[in-house]
Amino acid sequence: MLRELFFVAASLLAILTALLTVTRKNPIYATFFLISHLISIAILISTLKLYYLSAIHILVYTGAIMILFLFVVMLLNLKEEELEKDFSIHLKLLYTLAPISVMVIIVGQLKPQDINLSKLSQLNVISFENATKALFDKYFLAFEIVSALIILAIIGSILIAKKKV
Amino acid sequence: MINTVYLITAVLFSIGLYGAISRKNFLIILMSLEIMFNASLLLLLTASSIYNNPDGISFFFIIIAVAACEVALGLSIAIAIFRKERHLDISKIKQMTN
Numbered sequence: 001m002l003r004e005l006f007f008v009a010a011s012l013l014a015i016l017t018a019l020l021t022v023t024r025k026n027p028i029y030a031t032f033f034l035i036s037h038l039i040s041i042a043i044l045i046s047t048l049k050l051y052y053l054s055a056i057h058i059l060v061y062t063g064a065i066m067i068l069f070l071f072v073v074m075l076l077n078l079k080e081e082e083l084e085k086d087f088s089i090h091l092k093l094l095y096t097l098a099p100i101s102v103m104v105i106i107v108g109q110l111k112p113q114d115i116n117l118s119k120l121s122q123l124n125v126i127s128f129e130n131a132t133k134a135l136f137d138k139y140f141l142a143f144e145i146v147s148a149l150i151i152l153a154i155i156g157s158i159l160i161a162k163k164k165v
Numbered sequence: 166m167i168n169t170v171y172l173i174t175a176v177l178f179s180i181g182l183y184g185a186i187s188r189k190n191f192l193i194i195l196m197s198l199e200i201m202f203n204a205s206l207l208l209l210l211t212a213s214s215i216y217n218n219p220d221g222i223s224f225f226f227i228i229i230a231v232a233a234c235e236v237a238l239g240l241s242i243a244i245a246i247f248r249k250e251r252h253l254d255i256s257k258i259k260q261m262t263n
Contacts, residue, residue, distance in 0.1 A: 011173045018177055018200050022184030027192045034196050041203050044173075048214045053225055060229050065199075065236050072240045073192060076247050095187040099179035106175040120167065124217050131222035139223050146230045153234035157241035163248070 003047050003120050010043035027073045035066045049125050170211045177204035191246060191253040195239045202232050 017037040024030040038061045046054035135143055177200060184197030206228055213221020247253055 011169070015173070015176055015180070018180045021200065022180060022188065022193065022197055024193075027190060027196075030193055030196055034199065037200065038203065041207060044170075044207060045210055048210060050210060050214060050222070053210065053222060056225075056229070060233065061203075065233055068236060068240060069192070069196070072243060076192075076243070076253070078190075078192075078253060095183060098186060099183040102182055103175045103179035106178065107172060123167075123214050126214060126217065126219050126222060128219075128222065131219035134219055135223040135226060138220075139227070142227055146227050149234055150230060153237050157237045160238070161241035161244045 006043060007047045007120060010040045010047065013037075014040040014044065027078055028070070031066065031070050031073055034069070035062055038062050038066065047120055049120075049123050052128060167211070167215060171208070174204045174208040174211070177201075177207070189254050189256050191243050191255055194255070195236070195243070198239075199232070199236070202228075202235075 014037055017033045017040060021030050021033040021037060024033065039058065042054045042057040042062075045057055181197045181200035181202075181204060184200065185194050188194055188197065206225070209221050209224060209228070213219070243253060246258060250258060
């Protein structure tokens, strides 16, 4: 019961903070709302009985990625953007119609079949040992490629942000 | 209750899509991409725990590393654009380098 309550509260909070993130003028406020959005996503992950992943999500996303965002926003010292004054009514209609149609397509495609459980408390706890074994066994190539990707991203971001090439 | 996760991820994905196509600030577009990324991540973890399959958890680590790379590159591109143009309005940017 408590799990369902947390689930509903966290999902409503996630939707509200996502809406507030994409509509703020000032990027600093948008960053703070995105941080609360990511925390509510972590709460949603923990209601699925994936507690370790929710902790990792808070550590990596909120602790590392969003602090990097906040650092860059404060470093650049931006002015408030003029919020879409010159957009015509047709463009505004298009900008709201396109995501709604994508949402309808996704909801239409994702019909959960052969699910015979309806409550969150009926979910099984997935063994973390099997998951990490698969990471180093079945998906070892993907793991190695990701480590190469991180090195390349470090080199690339230094090269792009450097003053003179 | 579990079926509503599908609806929530679809709503979050479309909110992120709305932000990505309607805003002009480069940083807010990057944040909208993060919202879309997190919606698909939540969908992956939900499907993984519904079908009792540990592969979703394995992919969680790979996906989170790719997201970190994406953010690092995007923010350095933002710094490069700001150094040249002194703003981040993508409708006024013509080129990134000389």
